[in-house]
Amino acid sequence: MFTGLVQSMGTAQLISPSRVQVTCPALQPQLAYGDSVAVDGLCLTVVEILPEGFLADVSPETVRRSLWGQGSGVRTVNLEPSLRVGDKLGGHFVSGHIDxxxxxxxxxxxxxxxxxxxxxxxxxxxxxxxxxxxxxxxxxxxxxxxxxxxxxxxxxxxxxxxxxxxxxxxxxxxxxxxxxxxxxxxxxxxxGLGSPESSISLEFLAEHGYV
CATH class of the missing domain: 2.40.30.20 (Elongation Factor Tu (Ef-tu); domain 3)
Incomplete structure (x- = not known):
């Protein structure tokens, strides 16, 4: 879980069809194996710590739905470690599973x-x-x-x-x-919006002032 409050920027590159390399010297010291990091909004798991960043695996679904599906060049990315218990929630609940x-x-x-x-x-x-x-x-x-x-x-x-x-x-x-x-x-x-059984629609909600 994330907040959408970016803590630093770095660079990232798809180095294979299923692996991303992230360079983030400012964030690297606080990372550990298995940590979750939002990389341009994508929740990625740290699988290997590098001297100035980390490696993460990505699924075909993640590649298909994200910018990685449009090219594997180096990108400047926004970075946010996962929310910890007791952290302030200054943005909104962000899952890291982009649409x-x-x-x-x-x-x-x-x-x-x-x-x-x-x-x-x-x-x-x-x-x-x-x-x-x-x-x-x-x-x-x-x-x-x-x-x-x-x-x-x-x-x-x-x-x-x-x-x-x-x-x-x-x-x-x-x-x-x-x-x-x-x-x-x-x-x-x-x-059940959009299902045949539902009598509630977006038009109904709009008409009654809910959206």
């Missing part, structure tokens, strides 16, 4: 902050709601505006988050790992 890949639509500087908008597939957009949470490359963000049924959304990013994460490196059209808030998925499951 898929979206893309940066545009970004605009507004005073001391930045507004970034993203496009995501419909299977992710269904969980995007105004003032809800989303993790983009592992960064916990609050959704400011939603269009196209959630397939387009805008977030405001404060200077600290912008400069201390790889959000500042993104250009329009760049792909990003996206994880929607897990609470929306559980609500959908419990209410």
């Amino acid at each position: 898929g890949v979206g893309q940066l639509w545009d970004q605009v500087a507004t005073g001391d902050a930045w507004e970034l908008s993203f496009k995501v597939p419909g299977e992710i957009g269904r969980y995007i709601v105004p003032k809800g949470s989303v993790a983009v490359n592992g960064v916990s963000l609050t959704i400011a505006e939603v269009r196209q049924g959630g397939c387009w959304f805008r977030v405001a990013v404060i200077p600290q988050t912008y400069h201390d994460t790889n959000l500042s490196l993104l250009q329009a059209g760049d792909p990003v790992n996206v994880e929607a808030d897990m609470l929306g998925k559980y609500v959908e499951k419990l209410l």
Whole structure:
């Protein structure tokens, strides 16, 4: 479990179809075999400690759903160790199991902050709601505006988050790992939304002021 509050940046590269090498000198001293680390939002398990980083295994499903499925070059990545009992929860609950890949639509500087908008597939957009949470490359963000049924959304990013994460490196059209808030998925499951037996739909919830 993670919070979406990035602690450092590093680089990562897919060195085989099932293994990632992460270089993170600032984070390496606190890591141990078996630890979980969010790498651009992906929960990876440390299988070997290196002098300046670690190795982690990735499944075909992880590669398919993430940026690794779009190339094996070296990437600048956001890093966050797993949440420990007693740690502060300053972001939102992030599982590290991303839903898929979206893309940066545009970004605009507004005073001391930045507004970034993203496009995501419909299977992710269904969980995007105004003032809800989303993790983009592992960064916990609050959704400011939603269009196209959630397939387009805008977030405001404060200077600290912008400069201390790889959000500042993104250009329009760049792909990003996206994880929607897990609470929306559980609500959908419990209410049976989308099943033939359910009388509750997203339209019903919207009509009655729930979404």
